[in-house]
Amino acid sequence: MIRAYHQPSAVEEALALVARGAVPVAGATGLYTGRSRREAELVDLTGLGLDTIGIHDDRIEIGATVSLQQLAMASSLPGMEGARLRRCCRHVASRPLRNMITAAGNVAHSVYWADLPVALLALDASLEVRRVGASPALVPIADATHGGKHAWDGGLITRIVVPRRAGTLSFGYERFTRTATDYSLSTACVTLRVDGSSARDVRFVVGAVSARPTRLVPVEAALEGSALSDDAISRALAALDRELPIAPNYRAPAEYRRELTQVLARRALETARTWAARENP
Ligand SMILES: Cc1cc2nc3c(=O)[nH]c(=O)nc-3n(C[C@H](O)[C@H](O)[C@H](O)COP(=O)(O)OP(=O)(O)OC[C@H]3O[C@@H](n4cnc5c(N)ncnc54)[C@H](O)[C@@H]3O)c2cc1C
Structure with a gap:
């Protein structure tokens, strides 16, 4: 049963709720298998303004709540990295589901069939992890999970950073x-x-x-x-x-x-x- 459903508009507010035990929800497509099914207090991440993609000379920054459909359709994503991300997301599930599934949710849900983490690992991507009162930490996705513990536990993935390789x-x-x-x-x-x-x-x-x-x-x-x-x-x-x-x-x-x-x-x-x-x- 859901006891409380929070819809914060600021990241710090969401982090404070997560720090006291509330469970983040993004696309909510994993609720039936995820931890949140059993939890009473949920934090909706979709109002935090983390749904944009930033393109820089040396990196692509994907906001946590960018949907897989956004990525699949992002023709402005440059280079091999962009082509790789579009190709990976285009065939995930169905279009209605891709409209809901978020980039960070696909990583954090940690199911063996998740598609985006395969591409992100091959692209040497990192996760920006934030916790209440702490500076953002950039964790290589390759090092983000150890022995069942995740780098984002007790906090949030706020961004995914994909470096752009030269050549x-x-x-x-x-x-x-x-x-x-x-x-x-x-x-x-x-x-x-x-x-x-x-x-x-x-x-x-x-x-x-x-x-x-x-x-x-x-x-x-x-x-x-x-x-x-x-x-x-x-x-x-x-x-x-x-x-x-x-x-x-x-x-x-x-x-x-x-x-x-x-x-x-x-x-x-x-x-x-x-x-x-x-x-x-
Ligand atoms: C029928 C069906 C078919 C699917 N097929 C595929 C497929 O082929 N390939 C594929 O890759 N995926 C597929 N998915 C999606 C996948 O199984 C998950 O449901 C999805 O990745 C979860 O993303 P979400 O944004 O909906 O996250 P949610 O359901 O909102 O959350 C999932 C988990 O991640 C946590 N979380 C979410 N966002 C954050 C964040 N920013 N920081 C920290 N923790 C966070 C939540 O607390 C929760 O534990 C399918 C889903 C369905 C329902």
Whole structure:
């Protein structure tokens, strides 16, 4: 039962309510599985003015309550980072749901099928976390969760910061669902910088196969400095086969999801290679 529903218009007011135990609510699409279902006091974040996207020379700033539909349609988002974010959000759930799901809610809800965290991890994004009376802290998304504890516990994610990398960039992203609006069974994402004919700063992330998106450094190492040749891609896929963390899941057997992830990873890497060649003929 909901005992109190607060609709603050200032971030500090929302932080004070969260500090005393009230539960933040943004798009409210996760209420049925989230902690807030059992809570009596809710804080609506949608009136805080955190629904804008800022584009700077060195970063993109996404307000906490920017919806996934806003991101999917944001044609002004620049570069590979913008293309990557649009591509990721475009196919999440259905349009009515994307209009409600917020960027920070998708991160904070921490469900294994969440799509935006896969992209954010591959883009080296950070979360701006605020607590009452403290300066905002910027926490790399890769370090934001440890042993079931989140960097935003007791506070709020107020912004997501995506750095813009210099140079020629490329990416590949593949996600498989049984129906157009289903959760992903597996997701593979690669981003890289093209240096001459070599791949640099490779990030390879898999999603939906374990509790959280996972960056696979051995896969990245197999590609780093390579020309993304067939051999390099085969080495990367062999590393993926060794390293892939697959959690038990009622939706499909582990062996199926393992093979599926191999297929998606190959497609993502081949797409990244094609884009890299196009950008750097
Ligand atoms: C049918 C259906 C299908 C879906 N399919 C997909 C899918 O394929 N891929 C996908 O990625 N998502 C999907 N979603 C959405 C996903 O499961 C979550 O419901 C959604 O990400 C939650 O976002 P929200 O903005 O609605 O957050 P809420 O439901 O408002 O909140 C979720 C949790 O995050 C916390 N929270 C919210 N905002 C903040 C903040 N700024 N700071 C700190 N904590 C915060 C809340 O306290 C709560 O615990 C689907 C949802 C539904 C209902």
